[in-house]
Amino acid sequence: MEICELTAHELAGRLQAREVSAEEATQACLDRIAETDAELGAYLTVTADLALEQARAVDSRRRAGEALPAVAGVPVAIKDVLCTRGVRTTCASRILENFVPPYDAAAVERCNEAGLPMIGKTNMDEFAMGSSTENSAFKVTRNPRAIDRVPGGSSGGSAAAVAGNEAFWALGSDTGGSIRQPASLCGLVGIKPTYGRVSRYGLIAYASSLDQVGPLTKDVRDAALLLGVIAGHDGRDSTSADLPVPDYVAELEKGVQGLKAGVPAQLLGQGIDPAVRDCVLAAVDRLVALGLEVEETQMPHIDYSLPVYYILAPAEAASNLARYDGVRYGHRTAKPVSDIYDMFAKTRSEGFGPEVRLRIMLGTYALSAGYYDAYYLKALRVRTLIKRNFDEAWQKYDVLLSPTSPTVAFKVGEKADDPLQMKLADICTIPINLAGIPAASVPCGEVDGLPVGLQIMGRPFQEDVILRVAYACEQTMSG
Amino acid sequence: MPEIKREEVLHVANNLARLELSDDEVERLQYELGRIMEYFLELQKIDTRDVDITSHVLPMTNVLRDDQPGECLSQEDALSNAPDKIEGFFRVPRILEE
Numbered sequence: 169m170e171i172c173e174l175t176a177h178e179l180a181g182r183l184q185a186r187e188v189s190a191e192e193a194t195q196a197c198l199d200r201i202a203e204t205d206a207e208l209g210a211y212l213t214v215t216a217d218l219a220l221e222q223a224r225a226v227d228s229r230r231r232a233g234e235a236l237p238a239v240a241g242v243p244v245a246i247k248d249v250l251c252t253r254g255v256r257t258t259c260a261s262r263i264l265e266n267f268v269p270p271y272d273a274a275a276v277e278r279c280n281e282a283g284l285p286m287i288g289k290t291n292m293d294e295f296a297m298g299s300s301t302e303n304s305a306f307k308v309t310r311n312p313r314a315i316d317r318v319p320g321g322s323s324g325g326s327a328a329a330v331a332g333n334e335a336f337w338a339l340g341s342d343t344g345g346s347i348r349q350p351a352s353l354c355g356l357v358g359i360k361p362t363y364g365r366v367s368r369y370g371l372i373a374y375a376s377s378l379d380q381v382g383p384l385t386k387d388v389r390d391a392a393l394l395l396g397v398i399a400g401h402d403g404r405d406s407t408s409a410d411l412p413v414p415d416y417v418a419e420l421e422k423g424v425q426g427l428k429a430g431v432p433a434q435l436l437g438q439g440i441d442p443a444v445r446d447c448v449l450a451a452v453d454r455l456v457a458l459g460l461e462v463e464e465t466q467m468p469h470i471d472y473s474l475p476v477y478y479i480l481a482p483a484e485a486a487s488n489l490a491r492y493d494g495v496r497y498g499h500r501t502a503k504p505v506s507d508i509y510d511m512f513a514k515t516r517s518e519g520f521g522p523e524v525r526l527r528i529m530l531g532t533y534a535l536s537a538g539y540y541d542a543y544y545l546k547a548l549r550v551r552t553l554i555k556r557n558f559d560e561a562w563q564k565y566d567v568l569l570s571p572t573s574p575t576v577a578f579k580v581g582e583k584a585d586d587p588l589q590m591k592l593a594d595i596c597t598i599p600i601n602l603a604g605i606p607a608a609s610v611p612c613g614e615v616d617g618l619p620v621g622l623q624i625m626g627r628p629f630q631e632d633v634i635l636r637v638a639y640a641c642e643q644t645m646s647g
Numbered sequence: 648m649p650e651i652k653r654e655e656v657l658h659v660a661n662n663l664a665r666l667e668l669s670d671d672e673v674e675r676l677q678y679e680l681g682r683i684m685e686y687f688l689e690l691q692k693i694d695t696r697d698v699d700i701t702s703h704v705l706p707m708t709n710v711l712r713d714d715q716p717g718e719c720l721s722q723e724d725a726l727s728n729a730p731d732k733i734e735g736f737f738r739v740p741r742i743l744e745e
Contacts, residue, residue, distance in 0.1 A: 270724035364705050377703055406710040407703070475687050486664065493665070495737050497728030508740050509665065517667040525666055529656070529676055530683060532664040546690050548700035553693070555701055604704025628704075 171196035176242045176336040176390040183241045186230070190223035190241030193336070194285050197243050201287070201334045209309040210319075210329040212248050213256055214288040219243055222285035229283075239393055240283030245335035247326045248289040249296055250276050250381065251370040255286075259372050260304035261294045263492050263499045263519025273370025274405065275339055275381045275398045282397045287335050290325030294521045295489065296346055296374045298322050299593040302584050303523045310580065313355055314618060317577040320350030320593075326384045327354040337385045337394050341371055343378045344477055345572075345597025348609035351384050352572035352621025355611045357391040357638065358384045360597075362628045363604035364409035366395075367402030375484035376407075378477075378601040388610060388639045392416035395631060411629055419632040420639040425459035427566045427637065434470040435570035435596050435623075443615040448571045451612035451622050454644040455569075455637065465565070467557040472550050473599040474591060479534050479547035480602075486531030489524070492516060551602050558603040562627045567637050570596050572609035572621035596623055606631045610638040611645060650681045 171179070171193055182188045198216050205211055226241040251257050251269035258264045272280065279286065293303035301309040301324025311319040312332035319328040323340030327350035330338050340347040342360035351358025359382045366381045373379060383394035396417065401410045431452060436445055456462050494500030494515035501514035520528065534543040561568055574595055583590045600607040605628055609621035622641055626634040656676050660666045668676065722735055731738040 267728055270720055270727055403712065407705060407707075409705065409707075469693075472690060472693065475690050478683065479687060479690075490665075494730055495739055496725075498730070500730035505740055508742050511740050512665040513661070513667040516665055520666075522672075525668075525672070526676070526679060528664050528666065529659060530680060533651075533659050533680060533684075534687075536659060536663060542691075543684075543687055545700060546695065547687075548702055549695035549698045550690055550693055552698050552701040553695070555704065 170333075172200045172333040174336070175386045176239065177393060179242050179336055180239050183230070184238070190226040190285060191220060193241065194219045194223040194243045194287070197287050197335055200332070204332055205334060207310065207315065208312060208328050208332050208334065209307045210290055210325045210332060210334055211245070211288045212258060212260065212291050212306055212325065215255055215286055218255065219285040219287050222283075226283045226285070237282040239397065242284055242336050243287045244279055244284040245287050245290050245326055245329040245338040246276060246279070247292055247323050247338070247340045249292060249341050249372045250339060251372065252276055252286065252289065255289065257289065257372070258306070259295050260292045260306055261519065261521065261524070262305045263516070265499060267497055269370070271370060274367035274402045276370065278398045278400075279339070284397070290323070290329050290338060292325055293322035293523070295372070295485070295524050296322040296341055296343055297485070297523050297527055299345065299349055299590055300578075300583065301325060302580065303521060305521050308580060311354055311577050314577060317579055317618070318353070320353035320573070320577065322346040323384060324350050327351060327356055327358070330354070330356055330384050330386060337383060337390050339381060339398070340384050341379060341381050342601065343374050343481060344601050345594040347382045347384060348572050348597050348607060348621065348623060349593060351609040353577040353619065355619030356384050356386060357388050357608065357610050358382065359391050359395055359608045359631065359634070360600060360606060361395060361399065361631055362409070362606040364407050365606065365629065365631065366398050367405040367408045369402055369404040373488040375481040376488060377484060378481060388635060388642045389417060389420060391608065391638070392420055392635050409629070414632050416632055416635055419636055422636050423459065424455055424637055424640045427633070428461045428564065429455070429567045429569050429637070430465035430561055430565040431462060431569050432467040432470060433464055434467050439592055439595055440571055440574045441576070441615070444571050444573070444575060444620055447613040447615055447620045448569075448622055451641055451644070452569055455640060458640055458644070460637070460640070462569070465561060465568075467561060469550065469553040469557050470599045473554060473602060474595060476547045476550050476554065476602060477598045478530070478591065479543050480551065482527040482531030483535050483544055484531070486528045486535065489520075489528055492519060554599055555603045558605055566626070566633055568625040570623045570625070572596060572623040576615050576618035576620060600625055604628065606634055608634050608638050610641050612641055613645075650677045651684070653677060656680065
């Protein structure tokens with residue numbers, strides 16, 4: 169097996185045993201990128217020199233006998249939505265094409281402190297708006313499992329990098345499914361942590377009440393490790409939760425005996441490919457055989473998640489993206505302008521792609537006089553009802569189970585021209601962001617040779633329980 | 648299906664969202680926004696009397712800190728990405744009439 173094909177924890181073991189150096193592991197990723205990324209398109213920026221420098225620093229500290237974090241030296245890829253000091257951060261948008269942040273995002277800082285060399289910045293849908301990574305202003309990313317298909321999105325570059333062995337693991341962000349859906353489509357593990365579990369400081373905002381940073385990894389143990397690296401309180405994000413971070417790895421092997429799971433009927437019905445549904449239900453049966461108690465449950469308000477999300481997310485986006493005005497950073501129009509408002513309008517229209525412009529228009533319209541009560545406030549009230557469905561479920565269940573994506577990976581171009589069809593890709597993942605709870609996607613089988621993901625949802629701040637169930641599911645897959 | 652009026656799209660784009668749209672895009676948005684807004688009408692069917700809003704999922708109120716000066720970006724760093732700057736300021740096209 170080549171070095172770049174190892175999981176992160178396998179590599180960490182070899183690094184600790186000094187069978188391989190961080191520099192060699194980093195070089196192995198860079199070699200793989202040189203070989204395959206022209207076709208895959210996972211990266212927007214490859215930071216080869218920086219990664220090798222960081223790797224050598226870890227190697228020399230290890231040689232000096234310093235106590236290092238367990239994962240030190242395992243290279244990581246970072247979605248281009250997270251600010252990296254001195255390294256161009258574009259959000260896959262023309263408006264930030266030349267933006268070089270003067271500071272690191274909190275999650276990036278944590279990776280640095282853990283000694284993870286940064287391999288590069290990964291492609292995404294512009295401003296994280298999309299489910300296929302076809303909305304990037306720069307390039308299309310392809311699925312390593314089937315090169316004619318999308319990797320999902322918006323963290324499609326991170327997913328493709330890990331699934332294609334161009335990185336050992338990666339960070340993504342998830343506003344309506346943007347970590348879990350690409351994980352599902354690329355056969356990876358992905359976690360959207362509880363809102364507040366991971367600091368959003370330095371995460372370029374899409375919809376601030378929904379956004380979270382999380383890991384995309386080759387297996388469940390890696391997800392537990394990387395979540396442990398990035399989770400925890402940060403005073404610079406006022407929504408960051410001041411709660412202790414459990415040892416996620418220590419919980420993994422506790423099994424599912426004694427746990428109770430609900431399967432919401434609303435996430436198995438209309439819109440779910442029957443083959444995907446059968447594959448997920450077969451995985452649920454395997455968990456039952458391991459001792460998980462499972463029953464079907466009703467969560468009626470989940471059915472309204474899509475309209476709620478497509479009011480709230482664009483409304484928050486319209487506010488957040490007002491900052492791109494060509495004054496302090498980012499693109500400014502080169503055309504002659506009549507006044508400052510003309511400069512704003514030309515700058516923004518040149519800088520934002522069509523999907524971003526559509527969502528800004530949608531959000532601005534929903535927040536405008538005469539519509540605010542009917543759309544925005546109404547959506548916030550229905551959000552309460554959706555959240556209540558989950559609160560009630562936690563009275564009875566430790567976890568909830570569903571498909572992550574209603575279909576396997578679709579072909580590049582297949583849904584690109586049909587925005588409503590594309591939005592259905594997130595039908596199972598959006599309710600989780602609205603409720604603020606954690607959820608993971610774990611590979612649970614294949615349909616037509618393409619990966620299917622099981623979504624495991626849990627109580628707020630109980631990522632450890634989710635990971636236990638995910639680990640059990642993974643055990644039923646191997647061999 | 649209710650199309651959004653052309654004037655309404657232009658008002659939102661020009662006066663609120665600060666976007667300059669081509670004629671084609673205005674037409675497309677009349678259709679797209681109309682289609683999506685119609686889809687939103689589904690929510691009106693739900694009874695939400697006596698239901699509070701959830702703008703935020705965490706059970707927390709204001710987070711306060713001591714008003715102490717800390718480290719912040721240097722002026723050079725803060726200006727490092729500015730499209731145009733002069734003598735430590737961001738520079739923009741003229742705002743006030745002479």
